[in-house]
Each structure stands twice: as structure tokens, then as C-alpha cells.
Amino acid sequence: MPDVDPRIEGLRTEALAALASASDEAGLEQWRITFFGRQDGRVSALLRSIRDVPADQRAAFGAAANAVKVELEGALEARQEGLKSAALKALTTEAALDVTLPGRPQPLGRLHPVTQTMRDCLTAFQEMGFRVAEGPEVEWARYNFDAARIPEDHPARDMWDTIWVNTLIDGERNMLLRTHTTPNQVRVMERTPEPPVRVVVPGKCYRQEATDATHEWMLTQIEGLAVDEGVRMTDLKGVLYGWARKMFGADRKIIFHHSYFPFVEPGVEMAIDCFICRGSGSACHTCHGTGWIEILGAGMVHPEIIENAGYDSSKVTGFAFGLGVERVALLRWGIEDIRNFYANDLRFLSQF
Numbered sequence: 001m002p003d004v005d006p007r008i009e010g011l012r013t014e015a016l017a018a019l020a021s022a023s024d025e026a027g028l029e030q031w032r033i034t035f036f037g038r039q040d041g042r043v044s045a046l047l048r049s050i051r052d053v054p055a056d057q058r059a060a061f062g063a064a065a066n067a068v069k070v071e072l073e074g075a076l077e078a079r080q081e082g083l084k085s086a087a088l089k090a091l092t093t094e095a096a097l098d099v100t101l102p103g104r105p106q107p108l109g110r111l112h113p114v115t116q117t118m119r120d121c122l123t124a125f126q127e128m129g130f131r132v133a134e135g136p137e138v139e140w141a142r143y144n145f146d147a148a149r150i151p152e153d154h155p156a157r158d159m160w161d162t163i164w165v166n167t168l169i170d171g172e173r174n175m176l177l178r179t180h181t182t183p184n185q186v187r188v189m190e191r192t193p194e195p196p197v198r199v200v201v202p203g204k205c206y207r208q209e210a211t212d213a214t215h216e217w218m219l220t221q222i223e224g225l226a227v228d229e230g231v232r233m234t235d236l237k238g239v240l241y242g243w244a245r246k247m248f249g250a251d252r253k254i255i256f257h258h259s260y261f262p263f264v265e266p267g268v269e270m271a272i273d274c275f276i277c278r279g280s281g282s283a284c285h286t287c288h289g290t291g292w293i294e295i296l297g298a299g300m301v302h303p304e305i306i307e308n309a310g311y312d313s314s315k316v317t318g319f320a321f322g323l324g325v326e327r328v329a330l331l332r333w334g335i336e337d338i339r340n341f342y343a344n345d346l347r348f349l350s351q352f
């Protein structure tokens with residue numbers, strides 16, 4: 001094999017040295033132009049010069065020139081890679097960035113505490129044979145009041161309580177944001193031709209309210225209704241007792257006080273024993289020293305309402321209850337102020 005032409009060997013040595021001293025992207029690009037630039041690049045010129053070599057040496061010269069071209073291209077590529085990994089290494093050590101760390105987890109949402117409580121309540125009633133139904137939030141006065149035996153002059157109809165949504169029709173206000181879920185007693189019976197009826201109806205209700213720690217202008221209720229032959233007050237007590245134990249634990253005590261609601265007779269309010277003071281402290285803020293916390297209204301469905309639904313009130317009887325889900329959630333977690341639920345503060349909400 002003849003010796004490599006000194007011009008080729010000289011170019012090779014020079015190019016490799018220049019490449020080794022190029023220390024960044026710009027240096028490499030400069031090198032590429034110097035040696036491989038299409039017009040004036042020195043390797044390009046070398047290849048072009050092959051045709052001027054005497055014919056007997058041309059093959060050997062050409063082969064050597066091409067070998068150097070290939071070698072230098074490979075060297076450039078290797079140098080580029082080398083610079084890249086050096087830069088990455090500098091970034092990870094100097095900037096203390098660990099690119100192998102896992103990504104930041106995306107925060108996961110969760111159910112609102114009132115929604116959780118509502119679902120838990122519904123599950124407890126479903127396990128006792130109740131079906132879940134729903135009704136409209138924008139309601140006719142006829143269902144919200146008249147059908148529930150709340151007369152024209154009852155204070156609950158007043159602007160003070162009720163959020164009316166329409167202007168007068170024939171001189172009357174007749175559409176509103178429902179003030180309770182009770183209209184669904186009638187709505188469910190109307191679409192159930194024959195008893196038995198056994199439903200729970202969850203939903204938002206609205207009242208014009210001066211808000212405080214236990215009152216919000218929007219509240220979530222669950223209405224319960226059971227109508228059948230031989231339904232008695234003891235059935236009502238049994239169902240509510242079963243629900244209270246499920247929500248508040250096995251040793252809860254409950255008590256019924258007489259109360260008045262136009263749509264039930266007799267009517268009661270149910271309270272559970274105060275598990276903050278255990279009924280001992282007169283200074284307890286939760287039960288105001290009584291030892292009992294009111295949590296819902298209930299009673300036996302008024303016979304007039306049973307009759308209005310087209311059922312025979314001498315054959316069937318029913319019980320109904322209406323509970324405030326926010327109240328239950330307050331008690332369940334010992335929360336002090338109901339307004340926390342709708343203040344949209346994730347520091348509060350993410351605790352549940």
C-alpha cells in the first residue's frame with residue numbers, strides 16, 4: 001500500500017486538532033464550514049482535487065481522500081454527542097436538577113363533603129328499601145305550598161323566606177325556588193297509581209335567609225316518604241333510628257319532640273344526643289346545654305294529602321321526614337360553621 005499523500009494526512013491531523021478544541025455548538029458549526037463548506041470547505045476542495053492527480057496515482061489518492069472524509073464526518077458526529085452529554089451533565093450537577101425524578105402528581109379532585117354525606121344518607125335509606133327520586137328546583141307554588149297544606153297567609157310564603165322567580169301572572173306569584181323537598185311527596189304520589197310508595201328525594205332548597213353558623217340561603221335536603229297499608233309511627237322511628245346509627249355510630253340515642261308542620265299529623269322533630277358534651281355541659285355551643293341536637297322534621301302524612309293523591313286514607317297511611325344534609329355533615333365532622341361548605345376554600349374542603 002503506497003504511503004498516504006502528505007496533503008491528506010496533514011489535513012486530517014489539522015482537522016482533528018481543530019475539532020478537539022471546538023468547545024460549543026458555534027465552534028462546531030465554524031469547523032463544519034471550514035472543512036465541509038460546499039464552496040470553500042477544505043475537505044470538499046480535497047475531493048475536487050482528485051481529478052487533477054496523475055492517472056496512475058488517482059485511485060489511491062481518491063481512496064485515501066474519501067477515507068479521511070468519512071473519518072472526519074464520524075469525528076464531528078462523535079464530538080457533537082460528546083458536547084451534548086457534557087452540557088446535560090453540567091445542567092444536572094451545577095443546577096442540581098435531577099431529571100430522573102418522577103413528575104409532580106396532578107392534584108386529584110374529590111367529592112364535596114355535603115355530596116359525600118348525601119350519598120351516605122341515601123345509601124342507608126336504600127338499604128332499608130327506599131328508592132331515590134328527584135324533582136325540580138324551580139317549583140310551582142301549588143306544589144311547594146298549597147299541596148303541602150301551607151295556606152295563602154302562611155309566613156313561609158312571604159318575600160322574607162321565599163325566592164320567587166317570576167313576575168305576577170293574573171296578579172299572583174306562582175313560581176319559586178323550592179323552599180323544601182316536601183313538594184316531592186305529592187309529585188311522587190301523583191305518578192304512583194297504587195301504594196306502596198317508598199322514596200327518598202334529595203335536592204337543593206333555597207330560602208331568603210340571614211346567614212349564620214347554622215343557616216345558609218341554599219341547603220340540601222332529603223325528603224323521605226313511605227305510604228302503604230299499616231304504616232305507623234313506629235316504622236318512622238325505626239327507619240330514622242337505623243339511619244342515625246349508620247351515620248353517627250352505634251351508640252347514638254335519639255328523641256322525638258312534638259312539632260307542627262301543616263303536611264303531617266302528628267308532627268315531630270327528631271334530635272340526637274349531643275356527642276360533643278355528652279349531654280353534660282350547660283356551656284355547650286352545639287346543643288346549647290340541652291344535651292340534644294335537632295336534626296330533622298318528620299311525621300305521619302296528613303290524610304288530606306293522601307286523599308289528594310287519589311289514595312284511600314282509610315286504607316293506607318304514610319310517614320314523611322325531611323332532613324338537612326349540611327346539618328348532618330356539621331355534626332358528623334364537628335364542623336363549626338355551615339358557611340364553610342360553600343366558601344370554595346380548598347384548605348377546608350380537602351380535609352374530607
Ligand code: PHE
Pocket residue numbers: 179180181182261264267297298299320321322323
Ligand atoms: N319540609 C320540612 C322543612 O323543610 C321538613 C319536614 C319534611 C317535616 C317532612 C315533616 C315531614 O322544614
